[in-house]
Amino acid sequence: MADAKEPPESKNRGRKVKDAAKGVLYGMAAHGHVTAALRTRMYLEHLFMFITLGDMLGVPVIPPYYSLRILPYAVPNIKSWKQRVFRERDFTDQVF
Amino acid sequence: MVDILQTPFLWVIVTIGLYGIAYWGYGKWIDRNVWRANAKQTTPAHMYMDGVEYFPVSRYVLWGYQFKSVAALGPILGPFIGVTFGWLPALIWIIAGNFFIGWLQDYGSMMLSVRKEGRSFGPITYEFTGARGRTNLLAFVLFYLIIISAAFIALIATFWNSFKGTTFVPTIGILLAGLLCGQLLYRVKMNVFAVTAIGLGLVGVSLYLGPILPVVLPFGGWNVAVWAGVCVLILYLAAVLPTPTFIQPTNYLAFYPAYAAIILILVGALATPFTLGSSPPVPIQLDMGPFLTDPQGILGPIWPILFVAIACGAISGWHSLVSSSSSAKQLDVETDALPVGGGAMLSEGLLALGSLIAYMVLTKAFVFGVAGDPLNQPHTNIASWPVGAALLVSRILGVSATNVLLTTFFGLVLVIYALTVQALVTRFFRLVAAETWSEGRFRVFGNKHVATVVGLGVPWMFAVSGSWWALWLYFGGANQLLAGLAIMLISIHLARVRAPTKFSLIPGIFMVGTTLAALLWQVWTFLYSVWLYIQGDKSWVLRNVRGPIQTDATFILIAVVINAVFVAVGVVLFAVGLSMAIRLFRSYRTSRAGARATPAAADGGTPEK
Numbered sequence: 068m069a070d071a072k073e074p075p076e077s078k079n080r081g082r083k084v085k086d087a088a089k090g091v092l093y094g095m096a097a098h099g100h101v102t103a104a105l106r107t108r109m110y111l112e113h114l115f116m117f118i119t120l121g122d123m124l125g126v127p128v129i130p131p132y133y134s135l136r137i138l139p140y141a142v143p144n145i146k147s148w149k150q151r152v153f154r155e156r157d158f159t160d161q162v163f
Numbered sequence: 164m165v166d167i168l169q170t171p172f173l174w175v176i177v178t179i180g181l182y183g184i185a186y187w188g189y190g191k192w193i194d195r196n197v198w199r200a201n202a203k204q205t206t207p208a209h210m211y212m213d214g215v216e217y218f219p220v221s222r223y224v225l226w227g228y229q230f231k232s233v234a235a236l237g238p239i240l241g242p243f244i245g246v247t248f249g250w251l252p253a254l255i256w257i258i259a260g261n262f263f264i265g266w267l268q269d270y271g272s273m274m275l276s277v278r279k280e281g282r283s284f285g286p287i288t289y290e291f292t293g294a295r296g297r298t299n300l301l302a303f304v305l306f307y308l309i310i311i312s313a314a315f316i317a318l319i320a321t322f323w324n325s326f327k328g329t330t331f332v333p334t335i336g337i338l339l340a341g342l343l344c345g346q347l348l349y350r351v352k353m354n355v356f357a358v359t360a361i362g363l364g365l366v367g368v369s370l371y372l373g374p375i376l377p378v379v380l381p382f383g384g385w386n387v388a389v390w391a392g393v394c395v396l397i398l399y400l401a402a403v404l405p406t407p408t409f410i411q412p413t414n415y416l417a418f419y420p421a422y423a424a425i426i427l428i429l430v431g432a433l434a435t436p437f438t439l440g441s442s443p444p445v446p447i448q449l450d451m452g453p454f455l456t457d458p459q460g461i462l463g464p465i466w467p468i469l470f471v472a473i474a475c476g477a478i479s480g481w482h483s484l485v486s487s488s489s490s491a492k493q494l495d496v497e498t499d500a501l502p503v504g505g506g507a508m509l510s511e512g513l514l515a516l517g518s519l520i521a522y523m524v525l526t527k528a529f530v531f532g533v534a535g536d537p538l539n540q541p542h543t544n545i546a547s548w549p550v551g552a553a554l555l556v557s558r559i560l561g562v563s564a565t566n567v568l569l570t571t572f573f574g575l576v577l578v579i580y581a582l583t584v585q586a587l588v589t590r591f592f593r594l595v596a597a598e599t600w601s602e603g604r605f606r607v608f609g610n611k612h613v614a615t616v617v618g619l620g621v622p623w624m625f626a627v628s629g630s631w632w633a634l635w636l637y638f639g640g641a642n643q644l645l646a647g648l649a650i651m652l653i654s655i656h657l658a659r660v661r662a663p664t665k666f667s668l669i670p671g672i673f674m675v676g677t678t679l680a681a682l683l684w685q686v687w688t689f690l691y692s693v694w695l696y697i698q699g700d701k702s703w704v705l706r707n708v709r710g711p712i713q714t715d716a717t718f719i720l721i722a723v724v725i726n727a728v729f730v731a732v733g734v735v736l737f738a739v740g741l742s743m744a745i746r747l748f749r750s751y752r753t754s755r756a757g758a759r760a761t762p763a764a765a766d767g768g769t770p771e772k
Contacts, residue, residue: 087223094227096418100411109215147213157285158598162488
């Protein structure tokens, strides 16, 4: 019964080929731009986090009252933020 | 049957077959036995996943991204210089260079970065050669970017000045359409498919307007200099404006015509025996060669010049920066490195093959001119690729090979390949300059505007004064040297983990030796030209420059100065490259000695018996 519910192999193969073609087209046309947009957002978020919660990384900003207010929203991002900020960066990372 | 043998079809099949062996035979073997790619090994994309820089991406997406990032003007214009020595040596280098070195470098750079936690070449060079080695790399990359910029600005200006002025309006059309699409996408928040349709519609309209509104400048010998100035202005805007405003949407729109051209050429080249028309359908007309020295007496001997003239398509150092920059951080599993890195490079080899075929089907008189013919003097005809590509494609589209829209389309493709890559290079130069001079006495050069002006002004001067072939050979020399250095980094890593190194070390030594020899040859050519001028022979000094400087006798001293400057550029490139190579060879020797003295590393090398 389980076999009967699965799509035939040729259909599966067709879907795989379609997904691969879509992936290649997306990779060629848009993937670089999407990651560039993500990086731009990342730098803006870094700035925001530094201004509001910079004391967490030892940046001497006096935590304002609003830091406490936004803390619950910032908590899920703190780990990856620290990881990104502390990561070794180099000019060769900027090629694309 | 005889007809088929007279067409490029056979060579397309042979090349595809050999690339297939390179991928499924040699490539898989290296993947299993040298790098020991392990699908279960956690890649940096998973280990450091942050959803921004590190995140796993499907191999198909990454292949598309990698191919788009590496395939540009190099595989199109490299073979153009390469065919000077005959099409056979050019073809052999495209096949053998890619088979033994090209894919190995792209794939190896990616694997090296993956095994080094996704780090790019700067930190890896620092680890292997110390702080001075990294500074050395920085200096080399700065010079390399200046030379790339000079070559590309010269080419863009020459393209706008050629093709009866039909490519400028479509180029501006694409740039304006890009600006509009950026606004529609990010400000109006319009659907990306609708924006793409509008953008491509505008690109189509501007292509149609190109032959109707040709732009021919009235400045005679200064035309190229003025066009280069226009190009520099556009690039300045591209470098200082936010990427989503200008570069990003423009590059996105430019992608479609550029890659449509690649597909059309490859299909056209494959279809040569079957396309309609006279018999043989599209024959090979250019000389097969091999010519051991350039028959025109300009370029020099086949070794080392051919090996630096054809860079991308056979092997290119730029790819190592791309492979180790973004792609390695997004590789889902280690076993994807071969299809993504190696596969994209071998596919680029097919693009180089398609371009080579576009030259092969033209006559020698068209590509190089005829000695003694005042109407067609010996020269390198920059219009060769669009005309050859149109010839290949016209048969499958059922239109005339001289159809003005078709030749304008391929001319435009040349411009947008050069312009989109150059926009990224100028921006990269600005970032490298900021890294180099961010503090200290010269910090003004780290300023965004100053760095961009320097990064465009110096190349502009080279572009308007020197011959494009001279710039291309310097670019090729620097690019291939970077490739050699990348392969040496790969060899050092393999030595450290006690894996076999000879498959990368031998190509590395070959590339470093060849490119240093090519740079020396170029330096010698310019030096010899100046020496001949002192002896009273002006011809060599003049053939190395362009435009009114070449034709106006009052500029002779400027021509001499330009030759001298090119000597200095070559010497600096050679010295920085040699210094880097020595550091890497020393590091390799130390790594080998160190690896012998320690037990096998856990992540590679020969297992202990």
